[in-house]
Amino acid sequence: MAADSDALQARFDRLIDADERIEPRDWMPDEYRKTLVRQIAQHAHSEIIGMQPEGNWLTRAPSLRRKAILTAKVQDEAGHGLYLYGAAETLGTPREELLDRLHTGRQKYSSIFNYPTLTWADVGAIGWLVDGAAIMNQVPLCRCSFGPYARAMIRICKEESFHQRQGFQIMLTLAKGTPEQKTLAQDALDRWWWPSIMMFGPPDAESVHGDQNMRWGIKRFGNDELRQKFIDATVPQADLLGLVIPDPDMYLDEESGHYVHGTIDWDHFWDVVKGDGPCNRERLATRVGAHDDGTWVREAATAYADKQAQRAAEAAA
Amino acid sequence: MSSKADWPLWEVFVRAKRGVSHVHAGTVHAPDAELALQNARDLFTRRSEGISLWVVKSNDITASDPDDRDALFDPADDKTFRHPTDFELPDEVANM
Ligand SMILES: [Fe+2]
Ligand SMILES: [Fe+2]
Numbered sequence: 001m002a003a004d005s006d007a008l009q010a011r012f013d014r015l016i017d018a019d020e021r022i023e024p025r026d027w028m029p030d031e032y033r034k035t036l037v038r039q040i041a042q043h044a045h046s047e048i049i050g051m052q053p054e055g056n057w058l059t060r061a062p063s064l065r066r067k068a069i070l071t072a073k074v075q076d077e078a079g080h081g082l083y084l085y086g087a088a089e090t091l092g093t094p095r096e097e098l099l100d101r102l103h104t105g106r107q108k109y110s111s112i113f114n115y116p117t118l119t120w121a122d123v124g125a126i127g128w129l130v131d132g133a134a135i136m137n138q139v140p141l142c143r144c145s146f147g148p149y150a151r152a153m154i155r156i157c158k159e160e161s162f163h164q165r166q167g168f169q170i171m172l173t174l175a176k177g178t179p180e181q182k183t184l185a186q187d188a189l190d191r192w193w194w195p196s197i198m199m200f201g202p203p204d205a206e207s208v209h210g211d212q213n214m215r216w217g218i219k220r221f222g223n224d225e226l227r228q229k230f231i232d233a234t235v236p237q238a239d240l241l242g243l244v245i246p247d248p249d250m251y252l253d254e255e256s257g258h259y260v261h262g263t264i265d266w267d268h269f270w271d272v273v274k275g276d277g278p279c280n281r282e283r284l285a286t287r288v289g290a291h292d293d294g295t296w297v298r299e300a301a302t303a304y305a306d307k308q309a310q311r312a313a314e315a316a317a
Numbered sequence: 318m319s320s321k322a323d324w325p326l327w328e329v330f331v332r333a334k335r336g337v338s339h340v341h342a343g344t345v346h347a348p349d350a351e352l353a354l355q356n357a358r359d360l361f362t363r364r365s366e367g368i369s370l371w372v373v374k375s376n377d378i379t380a381s382d383p384d385d386r387d388a389l390f391d392p393a394d395d396k397t398f399r400h401p402t403d404f405e406l407p408d409e410v411a412n413m
């Protein structure tokens with residue numbers, strides 16, 4: 001027995017060391033499975049909760065074209081959630097259980113979606129910054145050691161770049177518009193900047209699961225490294241917009257070529273994670289409400305399918 | 318509110334264009350085949366990724382057991398003569 005499980009573990013380690021993919025029916029350590037179910041599910045929850053802040057502006061988009069674009073983006077986010085729930089299910093946890101973990105607050109989603117979208121400029125800032133940060137986080141996941149997760153991420157990353165570009169274009173339009181429009185753009189950047197750079201998670205020194213996830217090929221880069229990459233990419237984009245990053249302490253370190261950011265308010269981050277962000281309760285209530293409101297549709301579709309199957313059986317008898 | 322079990326799971330296969338096979342894309346939940354196709358269309362072909370879809374209930378797939386991997390696939394490893402590269406021929410025999 002012990003020899004068996006040693007051999008299985010050795011084979012798993014060999015695959016990981018060779019940077020091969022683990023597939024759903026392969027043997028894997030329980031902790032690996034648990035870690036992945038949690039990470040993929042929380043990623044899926046983030047995608048579907050992430051529909052809400054932008055959904056808030058669907059009926060008030062400034063033109064039919066912007067409305068069509070935003071609808072397509074929000075629809076993509078729903079799709080991302082579904083790809084990811086599908087990947088998590090291959091590990092043996094049913095969809096309903098995954099949703100239940102979200103609805104009962106047992107699992108989290110990204111804290112970034114607990115902030116309100118106060119103006120149309122927020123839709124631009126979200127695409128530019130939030131989707132931009134998400135891309136930085138997600139691209140390395142395309143090489144995640146678990147096959148179904150990696151494949152879902154490849155699909156997702158292909159769709160994300162449109163999200164960021166449409167957001168940046170909204171910012172560009174506002175920043176080059178009237179003084180009022182430019183003020184809106186700057187205000188959105190002011191509110192979304194810090195939460196966006198917090199999306200990469202706490203500093204690596206304080207992060208709990210980092211080392212093991214690196215070893216397992218679930219994580220490829222540290223939080224700080226990805227955050228730095230995002231900041232270095234984004235500051236010149238803000239310059240191009242003529243907008244100011246709301247970090248008076250930030251400076252370009254000539255030697256390393258990196259922008260050094262000021263102090264991040266991690267106490268605020270943890271408050272939002274723990275449930276005290278501006279919109280936590282509203283987001284979850286909206287999600288649970290949508291699920292409950294859909295109950296009759298799911299039941300009716302099931303009853304219809306059952307009836308059709310029964311009729312087909314009777315006709316065949 | 319979770320009295321009803323999940324809708325069954327369906328595997329989705331997409332043919333990207335004429336001349337290529339259907340390729341596995343992922344899964345959807347749906348109460349029946351018709352809605353599975355509809356859901357697959359919404360989920361996997363929003364950007365002209367396909368011209369044809371197959372859906373099949375995940376439970377209807379019979380898969381080889383990973384534990385049988387060696388018994389099933391190893392015997393092929395020592396029959397390298399099944400590959401053309403196994404045969405060294407003089408350079409004069411070009412393009413064979
Ligand atoms: Fe997404
Ligand atoms: Fe996105």
